[in-house]
Amino acid sequence: MVHNFMDKYGERLIAGGFSILPIAPGKKYPGAYQRGAWRPYKGWNKHAERATTLNELSIWRQWPDAGIGVACGNVAAIDIDVSDAIIAQQVEDLARERLGDTPAVRIGHAPKRLLVYRTAEPFSGIKQHPLEVLCLGQQFVAYAIHPDTGQPYHWPNASLVDQRVDDLPTISQQQTHDFVEEALNILPQEMRPNRLEKHRDSSTPILMDSHGVSHSGQQGTFEAVSDALRYIVNADLPYDDWVRIGMAIKGALGEAGAALFAEWSACAGKNNPATTTQSWSSFKPTIIGAGTLYHLAQQRGWQPEASITLNPVNVTPQGPHPAQGLLSRVQENAVADVPPSEEKLPFIDGPEWDPLDVDGVLGALVEHMISTATRPQPILAVGNALCALGALMGRRYRTETNLRSNLYIVGIADSGSGKNHSREVITELFMRTGHQSYLGGNRIASGAGLLRAVYEHPAILFQQDEFGMFLQAAADRRRSPRHITDILDLMTELYSSASTTFLGPEYAVKDKSGRKDINQPCLCVYGTTTPVLFWSALRSANVADGSLARFVMLKTRDDYPDPVGANVIRPIPDHLLQAVTAIANGGSSGGGNLSGVTATPETSVEPMIVPMEQGARTVFDELSCQVMSKLKTCRSTQWSSILARVWENASKIALVRGVSANPHAPLIRQEDAVWASALVGYAVNRLIEDVEQHLADNQTEQNHKRVLTIIRAAGRQGIPRNRLTRKTQFLNERERREIVQALLEGGQIVADVKPTRTQPGMVYKAA
Incomplete structure (x- = not known):
């Protein structure tokens, strides 16, 4: 059965002040229909910063089975991801008492539910699973087929298309923080956020490997790390805990741990392979590593077999790397999820354009403009x-x-x-x-x-x-x-x-002349x-x-052409x-005399072919x-x-x-x-x-493009690091370093080392 949610509800949601975006069929994330297939919608969060246009809607309406998501920012959503009906209702009642009696309640997989509010001003969301406040930079599905139930999401009280953003109860960031803290106390202990402990318990014994060597340092072996991860269950851990485990894996194994992190991340219901890959490349651990993983696993009952070596200094390399098979499986599974590489820019091929190669009235008019101008353009x-x-x-x-x-x-x-x-x-x-x-x-x-x-x-x-x-x-x-x-x-x-x-617009109160066609x-x-x-x-x-x-x-x-004199x-x-x-x-x-001049449809207008x-x-x-x-x-x-x-x-x-x-x-x-x-x-x-080079939807993207433009302007010889620093004083050192690293990883620039009189210097060139 075809469900054209975008065609049915899109225009009414836009009229209500909601910023909408397309949702991939059977998914919960924004999608774009490209080259005959649905793919992740890169950069979708720009819709949180502006209203959706009717032209965008006309394009999305043509995408097969597109669901509708709502970008948060001017609205926020309280996501109650609780499977116990009584407790879910208690949390909803608390939200209505503390935040306001909103009519906008969405049910996807009952008894889980989501409540929609208007924000006094956009703020960062809160994630304390199973409770989450979705706001700036986030979105929720409004109309689509739920991937688990196979049924459409529904709004039991009042459909969102019948609401206006301005009519929803208004909430602030502080109100949501207070609500979440109070709501967590309603949850039984086993439902509360699954946090990983931050500090080492002094009562935990130091692990000893089969060589009698204690280990609590950064480096580890692939066999020991993968065995320990079996005890660190990834049941939709909070984001910072997920990052912490990724950093520890990379600290323990280096790039050889990428496949292990990808497979461990895939255990979570909200896993996004593209995000996992991108995050892994950004990890730069200096202290955290195997010791953290072994400790966390031991807290959950892990006791490594005597044959497992914890410390890589005791391993004699032989045969293929133990991660080789896992890496192959992960790469095979990830192919369909990774967006295609960027295409070359679609420049139009053709002859060089000469603006003065014109004749007739056009040529005479252009010649008169140029001949009478101080600065001819x-x-x-x-x-x-x-x-x-x-x-x-x-x-x-x-x-x-x-x-x-x-x-x-x-x-x-x-x-x-x-x-x-x-x-x-x-x-x-x-x-x-x-x-x-x-x-x-x-x-x-x-x-x-x-x-x-x-x-x-x-x-x-x-x-x-x-x-x-x-x-x-x-x-x-x-x-x-x-x-x-x-x-x-x-x-x-x-x-x-x-x-x-x-055909002119229709107004609720018509003027005397009526619609103007x-x-x-x-x-x-x-x-x-x-x-x-x-x-x-x-x-x-x-x-x-x-x-x-x-x-x-x-x-x-x-x-600024050379002036040819006064006008x-x-x-x-x-x-x-x-x-x-x-x-x-x-x-x-x-x-x-009026033929072809007046506007009414009755006027005879027959242009020459x-x-x-x-x-x-x-x-x-x-x-x-x-x-x-x-x-x-x-x-x-x-x-x-x-x-x-x-x-x-x-x-x-x-x-x-x-x-x-x-x-x-x-x-x-x-x-x-x-x-x-x-x-x-x-x-x-x-x-x-x-x-x-110039178009940017936010300050971060604008800074990336400004730095890239500066490097491109330096030409083939490139720009030394110290000169780039002088030309990018609008950035601090950390921002500059991160932008240059991102441009290098994206293949937009290359780095070269050139000798100087004192010591070698770094030079950046446009790729």
Whole structure:
């Protein structure tokens, strides 16, 4: 039986303020459906820091049998993992008395239960098995099939989809600490947390091996350690005890103990092989080792056989290592659980893009912008010119596949690099030709304001300065007001509605004019921003959910070109004014002054079809094949949405270039297709590079990327350790050491030793 929980409940949970994520079928952990199979969802805890987007939901709805988890942070959950019905009810009653009478109670495997609350502010969770408080960085399953019962999780009092986060009782970290301490006293002694003792009991005799040698030190033998572990039962021990045993195994056996630790960890119901492997690599024991393991095992009744040697100094190596067979079994079992290695970045292959290789109206407009600028910026001039012409030809021209000229382009350049000049030229151009109605305001204040502007003039251009600041507000669904976040959602919907009728939103209280439907809207947006503002505004979700993929990002090659003098005050040539007017008037077959201008569905809008010559078809066929190949290798990754828009954006840009060459008898030529494909390839490749280097969901990830960028900037010769220290003063010594170690283990950098006049020095290079 198929259970599409995401499709049934996802949208209602998001509306209630819950941050949701997909759960792998038959599991209790977040999953991602990649390359035809469910795999662990790496980095899922970013959903605790922001709201889930509807675009993410639309993707997850297509994943087979996806369950729904709720990321904790603005909510916390009291997990009562008690199998005694009477005691479980007593703990629940205490929670209601101390924390509040929540209606949100989830049952998975009765009588175990989970209670959901709202947090005053996010806090770290508490684990005192069988009681746990799930909060920041954790999640719980809300709707799925329970792996033990084979039945759906259920909410006996009130389903979570009928609740809102704001209506749940509010709790604080201190309240949960007090509750857990009090609840533990309700539990019988045998149910209380299974803690491993921290201190050696002086009454415990020192173990003697068959050679009469006492042993309480760090190193041990594989035979003795594995025998001792049989007495240290891993029945879902608390995390710090689990780490302690892992450290002791590594201290006793070194890397030879990895397989033993993996097999011992697998005895726990909550085992995650990937976490086990990652944690093992981070262990660096200096004191803890075999003595700890022998002591703990002895406390539980272990008495080693006389033939077992405790101390490795008494072992004469012969034959294969005793761990060889175990290691082979663990590696075989772990293959299916380890996520696939990272793929190469999916760069688009193609010719070098020359922004000045343009003709027609587009070429004349770009040339005028450059010739009148103090600091010429050809890439920014091209981006703004494409959007301006796209708005003027909106609802007048279309491709054979019914694509339109609506474009979203962002010019990225540093402060003081000449971002404003092209906007000034476009504003003057539209005013001089009588097309000022095509110009939207300098700032979009709300979603309703954007919708009103497009309704009043369905083909419209918005030129937005400080676009990074706008994105920062519009993409922050947790802190920004709804009227701001609506802007980005409406832009996404309008982008995909250019060839059809956009059906306006329904409101509880209708205004006099009712719902505003817009026939074939052509919204063009040209924004400029600095790199710092742009990347600080974004999170990985903006890449994955497709909202970023609709924008063509044009990054300048030189932020500070040599000035050519003061701005040249030169009137716009008459031939350019006439050509722009021809584009705005061309292609409409309807009659009357309002044809193709008003928004209502009754208006006759019949755009001219712009044919494509065979050479252009070949270029786009090759681009489509390349993109499809990369999409298959990047299925369900953050790159999917970006790659999926490559062909569409290239086709739209080729349409604008083709029409600008001849507005009366337009044709998409081979050179239009080549230039448009090269432009989009340039934009996508720069975007992928910058996402990999700059985009971070938290401070830790940001620090890793900053350090890697510094090392990459050093080039082939690398950067000495002392210089890296000077350039990373934003880190303390421990943070710097851990980041460098992580980059080395991840294969992103390599270390080399170079001789100096005094002593050898460490040099780091990008891999």
